[in-house]
Amino acid sequence: MKKKQYKKVRIVLVGGGGHAKVVADAIRKTGKFEIYGILDTKLPVGATACGVKVLGDDNALPMLLKKGIKDAFIAIGSIGDCAARKRIDRTLKTLGFRLPVIVHPNTVIGNDVILGEGTFVAAGAVINPCVRIGRNAIINTSSSIDHDCVIGDFVQIA
Numbered sequence: 001m002k003k004k005q006y007k008k009v010r011i012v013l014v015g016g017g018g019h020a021k022v023v024a025d026a027i028r029k030t031g032k033f034e035i036y037g038i039l040d041t042k043l044p045v046g047a048t049a050c051g052v053k054v055l056g057d058d059n060a061l062p063m064l065l066k067k068g069i070k071d072a073f074i075a076i077g078s079i080g081d082c083a084a085r086k087r088i089d090r091t092l093k094t095l096g097f098r099l100p101v102i103v104h105p106n107t108v109i110g111n112d113v114i115l116g117e118g119t120f121v122a123a124g125a126v127i128n129p130c131v132r133i134g135r136n137a138i139i140n141t142s143s144s145i146d147h148d149c150v151i152g153d154f155v156q157i158a
Helices: 018-030 058-066 083-095
Strands: 009-014 033-039 052-056 071-074
Touching: 009 018, 009 058, 018 033, 033 058, 052 058, 058 083, 071 083
Parallel strands: 009 033, 009 071, 033 052
Antiparallel strands: none
16 A cells, blocks of 8 residues: 655745754654745855755745745744844735744643744743643743743743
């Protein structure tokens, strides 16, 4: 009996720095997405980051939508200031991109946990039952959130 082959969903990462490396690793390990490219204002077009080609900056987003790329992920960190993440989120939502939840397969997530769109859960994180996490949160490597906690939008737990 032949295994059914599923086509991976193409996704673009916005940001190509250190956090993007962790996000890209998690995406590859889930097997659900194909990273189509990276957008970054500080990297030259054609360079590679995280083993993925840099396509340009935010100005490339409308072209990517026309190519059928409907999923995007904010792959920049937010230690100290999440203004850039908020700006990118508004841009992506206004253009009509989907922002999936990315969860590294080496995590523990309890029952009745709600993860808001665009949230990232890194390797080794433990999220216990009945936790609610807002949009575009970052639950970083080996973080622990106990039962019944509520984490807001754009929060980073490290």
